[in-house]
Amino acid sequence: MPMVFKLIILGYLAAVVFVHAVPLGGAISLSAVDVVEYRGFEVRGSDLVHLLVFLPWGFIGFMYLGRRSQGYWTRAFLWIVIGVGLGVAAEGIQYWIAYRSFNLSDMAFNVTGVLLGSSVFVLRCLIRDKDKRPHTVSTEKSVASRV
Numbered sequence: 001m002p003m004v005f006k007l008i009i010l011g012y013l014a015a016v017v018f019v020h021a022v023p024l025g026g027a028i029s030l031s032a033v034d035v036v037e038y039r040g041f042e043v044r045g046s047d048l049v050h051l052l053v054f055l056p057w058g059f060i061g062f063m064y065l066g067r068r069s070q071g072y073w074t075r076a077f078l079w080i081v082i083g084v085g086l087g088v089a090a091e092g093i094q095y096w097i098a099y100r101s102f103n104l105s106d107m108a109f110n111v112t113g114v115l116l117g118s119s120v121f122v123l124r125c126l127i128r129d130k131d132k133r134p135h136t137v138s139t140e141k142s143v144a145s146r147v
Contacts, residue, residue: 005064012060013086019053020090021097050091050109051116057083058117062125076122083114 036043061079065072087110094100 005060008060009064012056016053016086016090020094021100044105047105047109050106051113054083054087054110054113055117057086057114058119058121061118062121076118080114080118083118084111087111087114 058080061083062076065075065079088107091102091107091110095102
């Protein structure tokens with residue numbers, strides 16, 4: 001793995017740990033801000049922050065995975081599983097930290113961020129593969145064009 005990717009991954013993981021473990025008491029509380037409310041379901045500002053913090057996981061992983069080779073989809077799936085585990089662990093650790101609070105909706109938005117970020121690149125790979133497939137012409141058309 002190139003040193004640049006190691007630094008990007010370590011920097012990202014350090015940022016995730018910092019955001020989830022260090023108290024940000026002086027910051028504006030986003031928990032009180034309702035962004036969307038629909039039939040009793042509400043999305044708070046802090047939920048969107050959790051989603052945005054974990055969205056880059058997919059981008060970083062697929063940058064790291066690089067070009068497709070044998071075992072690419074296995075490695076991609078493993079990267080997504082690790083990201084989901086990180087999202088669950090980041091919120092789960094807060095259960096044992098006295099000055100932080102554990103919240104299942106935050107955990108759900110962490111995992112959603114990982115899945116959305118990863119799905120963008122999975123779709124990109126699938127679309128790119130579809131464009132690279134050789135176009136075949138049916139024999140009926142090729143026979144008709146010869147006549």
